[in-house]
Amino acid sequence: MERCVAGGDVGMCQAIFPAHANHRGELSAGQLLKWMDATACLAAEKHAGVSCVTASMDDIQFEEAARVGQVITIKAKVNRAFNTSMEVGIKVTVQDVLTNVEKIVSVAYATYVAKPVGAKKIELEPVQLLSTEDHLEHTLATERRRIRLGYEQVFQNLMQESNKEGDYCDIFKEEDAVSTDLTHVQSIELVQPPHANHHGNTFGGQIMAWMETVASISASRLCRSYPILKSVNMFKFWGPSVVGDRLVFNAIVNNTFQNSVEVGVRVEAYNCEEWIKDQARHINSAFLIFNAVNDKGELLTFPGVKPTTKDSVRRYHGAIARRRIRLARKCILSAKEDKPSDPWERSNQAYVSYSNVAALTHLAAKQGWEITSMLEHINIWTHEEGDVLSLKVEMQVKIPSHLAFSLLSDFTRRRQWDKHFLTCEVLQAVNEDEKIYYVTSPPMTGHKPRDFVILVSQRQPCKPSEPYVVAVKSVTLTSKPPSPEYCRSEILCAGFQIYSDSDSSCTVCYFNQMTSGVMPYLAANLTGSSNSIEDAALECIKFLEQKGSKC
Secondary structure, eight states, X not given: OEEEEETTEEEEEEEOOXXXXXXXXXXXXXXXXXXXXXXXXXXXXXXXXXXXXXXXXXXXXXXXXXXXXXXXXXEEEEEEEOXXXXXXXXXXXXXXXXXXXXXXXXXXXXXXXXXOSTTOOOOOOOOOOOSHHHHHHHHHHHHHHHHHHHHHHHHHHHHHHHHHTOOOGGGOOOTTOEEGGGGOEEEXXXXXXXXXXXXXXXXXXXXXXXXXXXXXXXXXXXXXXOXXXXXXXXXXXXXXXXXXXXXXXXXXXXXXXXXXEEEEEEEEEEOHHHHHHTOOEEEEEEXXXXXXXXXXXXXXXXXXXXXXXXXXXXXXXXXXXXXXXXXXXXXXXXXXXXXXXXXXXXXXXXXXXHHHHHHHHHHHHOSOOEEEEEETTEEEEEEEETTEEEEEEEEEESSOHHHHHHHHHOGGGGGGTOTTOSXXXXXXXXXXXXXXXXXXXXXXXXXOOEEEEEEEEEEOOSSTTSOEEEXXXXXXXXXXXXXXXXXXXXXXXXXXXXXXXXXXXEEEEEEEEOOTTTHHHHHHHHTTSOOHHHHHHHHHHHHHHHXXXXX
16 A cells, blocks of 8 residues: 655555455455545645544445456545535546556545644634645535535425325335345444554544445345445444444345345444443444346346335435435536436435536636637636637626625626516525526527526625635426427526625626527627627626615
């Protein structure tokens, strides 16, 4: 094993030996989780300057299997420091030493908490941002944190919807269904010094590895094969355990979904006194998703399961809710998504918002913008990447940045300066930071008028050097289907970033990733036969300064 520390990054490079592998010669998922946690913890401690403990690890997807003889590389770096916690990004790749082909195994994000010495309070230093990628991940870390904090509420909302449908016990009538009780597995581990850090706290990665083992045994009772861990639904550590503790792992299948199975694992800790008195400390829970293959590599089908108690019914429907969230995230965050599903189904609204802000942040951070026009207070830039053309309009405005943000984030005001907005109405105020609008645009010669259903996500900066953000993208809303009177158009990515220059001035940057729906409005401008972009920018500045002077 080789570990290196460079700049803000920590890396680990490890050849995979038979001792690290399962019976198929593939790297054990439990072993990989231990390595990921150890590498990420080193990155967190390097930044904090004190010992750190694992607080949580976001959903983990395993995309590729690593085999004996190959080389695994794990890189970790702190993306953002909050008050006492840090987000650490983890990237795992595998390289075949014979072909030199490298593939991504997993990209994950973990949260670590600095552990103070004595009564000393820890105040983490900000992360030094040295590259464009550092700035990008630093910004998106705040969005990912919003998802973590809001996950439980989304889950509870889905469970409440399930409860409204009444008693489910009579719907489990599948003849071959297996009682979930038959999949229960319990394992007990004694925490010894090799399992803990120098403070005696059990490594989070070690607990993850033990959880993977017991969950695998539970899943195997349904498939009569060796399950393969495909994803983990957020590890969260509720409390510590130390050397000498007895850890009791209880695993049980919650539900099956044709070719996959969810296993829930609960971990309880006992010291000697608690062990005698049977007083458990709940320190961790997680949900692991497995599939299984036959000798030909074909996916096996899992039998249905039958919950037999009130608690098992709750877990059965909890698995359905978590699956809805996973599928929503996978669909929305996929780069291949063409037609997003209804975003404001409760299971995916947080991920749509994340995708919206992330897309604008990525677009603004791209290298290679070329200036095409320079006027007083207005600069216009374009960016070409393959067949995708993007536009950036930079405007100097003489009002405070917070006022510009307030005016530009309310799209019902857009008609006052943008002639391409004929009408604009709020369809749904999702929360204080997200609204869905219905917009119509005037017709071009020989064409129908166009309409759009757009999500507008607004974000205030966490510190003065960061911009206000107003992100825009098209979404599908089942309550607003396309109308024959209009040509339904799409906005892939657009919005504003607003930077403060002084107490009375700011820089407003407008971005738009072109689609066929908006290109006709801008084509003449880009060829020089029209000044519609400059005119719109001048109207925007005039609107902001006039309205801002009255505030």
